[in-house]
């Protein structure tokens with residue numbers, strides 16, 4: 001099992017906490033906070049992994065990934081539009097442990113070969129889908145994430161966690177050791193998703209808009225306890 005998958009599946013609160021400077025429609029998500037203070041708050045709240053959006057739509061840069069990776073001792077996911085092998089090598093040199101591969105952008109053969117190259121470089125492929133048709137046949141060694149929003153419309157459509165819940169059986173059939181639900185996740189929805197069988201959650205906007213990351217994690221834990229009561 002890769003360190004990234006191990007960190008999620010072994011965590012008390014399996015939340016990949018995301019550093020995203022702005023939403024796709026341009027709203028500032030840091031609101032005066034430094035990246036270092038956000039990352040420190042994520043770690044204090046108990047996040048086992050951190051995601052960094054380096055995609056330009058979200059105000060990200062490769063330097064942001066380098067900065068975050070230098071600040072944490074947990075595995076870091078790079079979220080960007082990765083279509084070439086050279087981007088995998090760059091991700092690794094900037095400090096990433098896992099890389100986003102967006103299935104909607106990549107023909108199945110290219111997705112497979114980028115996933116294999118990532119594994120060969122010691123990176124965990126984080127394969128993201130929005131429909132059953134985008135699922136890879138075999139995802140052993142890879143994270144498979146269902147994005148609840150539609151990146152093709154810059155996150156203006158989608159947003160319901162029902163998408164992830166309905167795709168979960170098909171996601172598990174790929175052989176992934178780590179099914180993840182991504183985007184648009186509140187503490188209550190997160191508890192429901194984990195209860196249904198997701199091993200991890202990728203959360204950006206809701207965490208960054210919460211009164212504090214610790215408050216978000218506390219509410220998530222409270223909902224999980226209610227769901228299992």
Ligand SMILES: O=C(O)c1ccccc1NCC(=O)[C@H](O)[C@H](O)COP(=O)(O)O
Pocket residue numbers: 018020053054055058079080081100102128147149151182183184185202203204205206
């Ligand atoms: O999904 C993509 O293909 C993508 C590519 C490049 C940069 C970002 C991309 N997606 C954005 C996200 O995945 C979300 O930031 C992430 O899932 C967190 O969502 P939210 O909690 O709704 O901010």
